[in-house]
Amino acid sequence: MSNQRTARSGQSGRRATNMEQTFKDASPGSLLGENVARLDAARFVSGRVDYGADLIPAGALHLAILRSAHACATIVSIDLSGALAMPGVVAGLTGEDAARMSDAMPPAMDLPAQGARGPLQSRCLALEHATYFGQPVAALVATSVHDAQAALAKIRVEYEVQPATANARDALREGAPVVQPGWDTNLFVRDRIRSGDADAAFERAAHIARGELTVGPSTSAPMETLCYVAQWDAHGERYTLTGTFQNPHTSRWLIAAALRVKESQVRVIAPRIGGTFGLKMAGHPEEVLVALFSRITKRPVAWVEERRETLLAGARSQHHSYEIAADEQGRLIGWRDRIMVDVGIIGAGHSWAMALVTPAVFPTVYTIEHCDVECSLAITNRPPWQAIRGYGKEIGNLVLEHAIDRLARQTGMDAVELRRRNLVARDALPRLLPSGLNVDSGDYPGGLEQLLTMFDYEQWQERASAARTSERRIGIGIAFELTPEGGARPGNFPNGYETSTVRMMPSGDVQVLTGVTSPGSGSDTGIAQMVAGELGLRADQVSVIEGDTDVTPLGTGNASSRALMYGGTAAYLAAQELRARLCQCAANLLGGAPEDISLRDGHAWRESNGTRIAVAELALGAHLRPFTVAAGVTLPLEVTRSFAPQNVRVEPDAQGRIATYPTFSYSVHAAALELDTATGNSRLLDYAVVHDCGAMVNPALVEAQLRGAVVMGIGVALWELIKFDEHQRMITDRFKSYLLPRANDLPPFASTSRDADPFHRSA
Known part of the structure; x- marks a missing residue:
């Protein structure tokens, strides 16, 4: 849910990823995990930022x-x-x-x-x-x-x-007119993901729940x-x-x-x-x-786009026909889903791939051995999709959670207990999803128990039971979300890596040039603090330069939460190498070995005797007196590094599957909603979430992104929907017809991370 997803720390018995191993070498002055204020926050709130x-x-x-x-x-x-x-x-x-x-x-x-x-x-x-x-x-x-x-x-x-041709069902029927000129079919692609023997699982199942779920088109409606x-x-x-x-x-x-x-x-x-x-x-x-x-x-x-033009950019149109099977003890044993997706006209962007990510997340955080999912993407006379958050993953989670709730109602089982019995255990990870994705870590049962306590689930159950005969009913919902991030799909431009340069000038000022960009999430602040800590500086002593193709390294920009995960890690690796060069310079002046030097508080310290020299003085000396101050050091004080994750596999497995996402953040949510049965009006009463997005470089920025993501999800669930008339003309062309959640529509909100201190840093 956040644009700050980076590494797991290995706490709670999880296997450390290659990014975690990178962060274990953090400098004593590291700022990882600190709530550093956004570097340009004052400019934003005072209206001095140029858009x-x-x-x-x-x-x-x-x-x-x-x-x-x-x-x-x-x-x-x-x-x-x-x-x-x-x-x-x-x-x-x-x-x-x-x-x-x-x-x-x-x-x-x-x-x-x-x-x-x-x-x-x-x-x-x-x-x-x-x-x-x-x-x-x-x-x-x-x-x-x-x-x-x-x-x-x-x-x-x-x-x-x-x-x-206005929907996927009509587009895929026999004899339907071809929508995209020059093509001979409306079927863009069909994907089928299977594991085990789903047919046999359903034959022996004690309980089967079936249902359909249609997700209408919606968009992101950004401020600008x-x-x-x-x-x-x-x-x-x-x-x-x-x-x-x-x-x-x-x-x-x-x-x-x-x-x-x-x-x-x-x-x-x-x-x-x-x-x-x-x-x-x-x-x-x-x-x-x-x-x-x-x-x-x-x-x-x-050209400045009008709001009605912005609202043409839709996504998410999917229809699911699903079946879920369980044994006598409520153990989930089978999952089937037939998905029809309306991707509109195919344009230059890769937003249509969102629909292929939806089945790739099944069976999310649950142990379901036998799965059979078929997904058909249909071209229709609708505007091209845009890559709206969360890129198809949110719908896969929604459908499976919807099915589990239906099964619970049908069998009379408690919905939380049904989930508890079927969550993948912490020690069962890593595991391969049927799609081939390798989920490397997580603690889903721990997250559920933490949420139930924080949300006071029993108290809400009592209130819901007491309101059962009232016109104002109370419903309680619990749901998990598994979110693959850091996409590295072959054929995407560019793909699978990011590059950053860290440069120290003669004055000691530091620049980071990176191929990622900030979508407004504050990821540039996160990158600055990752670099600053390694060089013994404050975050505001580092400037991050993004988004200029004449200046920055080739990169993807912003997509799939890669700003810190890829670009930040590349900058961090470059900063570590630059730190080693500065330590050599300091050893040349202070004596001793570079290993005896640490950078903190703007100085290089020789730990064995407490002597020190300012980092800025080292930078100037390296440029003025390179044969003495910088003896044995590669100049200039500038390092470029690239980063690519390890938990990606592009060679097909026995099923022909590849693994294009390296990290798998997750969260578990609880909501209490009041429904007026006389009017149909609903009101959110309470909301809580426990999230695990990895090692948090800046927890405050993660929290801000999390809250924004939850509000976006609430909006899509209750109000946001792009509508067309009988002539397929869009009628939701303004915020009076495309309804966004307002502050007074939102309930109290509680959130916490699964780990209190994901970096385990000692003083």
């Missing part, structure tokens, strides 16, 4: 986009003449115009061989066909936002409207909408794009390919981002549009 729209230069042209009013239509003609004659309008483009100057974006992830049967519909403007409501059809730029928006009404488009500013430099023959880029290096690669230029001719800069949650990952058509118009007009071009 994308704050960086639009004076004199920039403003882009406006005409989007398809139909989910499925042939574009007969587009007439821009009336729009081009409007005040302030400088230039306009149709799909045919854009196709003469650009190509479709390539896929950011390899498409599955069984489903990739045609070209992607990832052009910046639709060409010949509109395949989803809201697809960009034509665009223009004007000297002001208002002029640009007003001119859109003058664009004349003639459509031949066809019936839209998408924003891009493009500037074509005719002299240098380069594009510079600034804006809400969650994956700057990936975006550079895709944009360069679409614009038919070398990758070195594109620079992407990502400033502070006002929330992403996957929405701002690479592959948006507007990234190419602003660049095209900048080259045409030879002026900077800006």
Whole structure:
């Protein structure tokens, strides 16, 4: 749930991961596990942080986009003449115009061989066909936002409207019209995951519960909408794009390919981002549009997304038909699930892969030997998915917990006791999931017992029992979540590693240049404290530079909680090597061996006699007097390291499965909800969670991310839903119709980590 997931410490008898082993060598001055304040918190709360729209230069042209009013239509003609004659309008483009100057974006992830049967519909403007409501059809730029928006009404488009395929069931029926032009099927991919003999398990089962669960589309609704500013430099023959880029290096690669230029001719800069949650990952058509118009007009071009456009970015549409089997003692022995997923149109992004992660988490934290899960991804006339948090894992957990509750009601067993009997024991880990993922550690029974005490489960049971005859009933829910993180799926660009450089300047100032980016979670603060502690400095003495493809190492940016797990660990390893160099410099001046030197409180200390020298003095001396101060040291004081996790397997096993996630955080939640049976209104009364996200670099930041994740989950469960009318036009186009939870909708909230001190650091 958090963007701060890193390593497990090995407490509670768990096997240490390779990241844990790395942290065991922490410096005596380490800041790991400290609640260091966000480095730029004052700038955020005082409104002095520049977001994308704050960086639009004076004199920039403003882009406006005409989007398809139909989910499925042939574009007969587009007439821009009336729009081009409007005040302030400088230039306009149709799909045919854009196709003469650009190509479709390539896929950011390899498409599955069984489903990739045609070209992607990832052009910046639709060409010949509109395949989803809201697809960009034509665009223009004007000297002001208002002029640009007003001119859109003058664009004349003639459509031949066809019936839209609006859901996965219709898309996969025999004889259904093919949705994606150039393809010969609506089946994008079908995956089947099996273990044991599910049929035999169900035949001998004493109890079987069956059910269906449909999860509707929803989105992340970040504070800041998408924003891009493009500037074509005719002299240098380069594009510079600034804006809400969650994956700057990936975006550079895709944009360069679409614009038919070398990758070195594109620079992407990502400033502070006002929330992403996957929405701002690479592959948006507007990234190419602003660049095209900048080259045409030879002026900077800006686009700020409207909220109704942001809400087009949906995900999560799934339908599950499941069966769960148990023996006489309530031991779970079988799980079957048939999943149909509506992934919309396939664009350049890899968000469709969310649907394949859903079955990969089964059977989550439970011991179920026999499983049979089939997942079918269908292309429909809906907008392309975006990689919305938590990337499909949340639905796998939801469905299995839903099934366990249904089985408990059907058999009369207590839902908590049923879970308790079937949780994977701590000493049974590591274990392979049927999908091939290797879950290496965890203490699920301990987490459950800790939660029941914190939540006061017995007291809530008594209140629920007392309210059973009232109009205001009380329901209690308990649920686990297993969350694979650190995705390293082959074919994704880039993949499986991150790189960071730690540089100490002659003044002693420290910079970290990293290929990851911060989505607003404070991960840059976590990276700073990881590095600072190794160098004996304060976190505010380290600056973290992210999101500039001309400066930072090639990297993924922000995805799958990799900011600290990958980028932070790479920076930590680099800092350790730099620490060794500084210790050698200190030994050259103070005498003794480098092993006798420690860095803390801004100084290098010779522990055997208590002498010391300032780290800043070492840095300056290494540059001014390298043959004495830095004798035996590789200069400059700059180290680049990469990190790749070990708990990943890309060679298929006997079942043809690979393991693409290295870490498996988990949590267990409890909620009390009051339902007014007369009105149907509900109210959350209480909420508690015990979480285990690994070794917490900064517990305060973890807590903030955890609370945000819980609120997002509550919103999706109770209010958030993207809706379309009978013509497949989206009708939830504002926050009056797409409902987000407000502060007064939320209950009291209690949370705690499974481990009190995950680093086991002694004074």
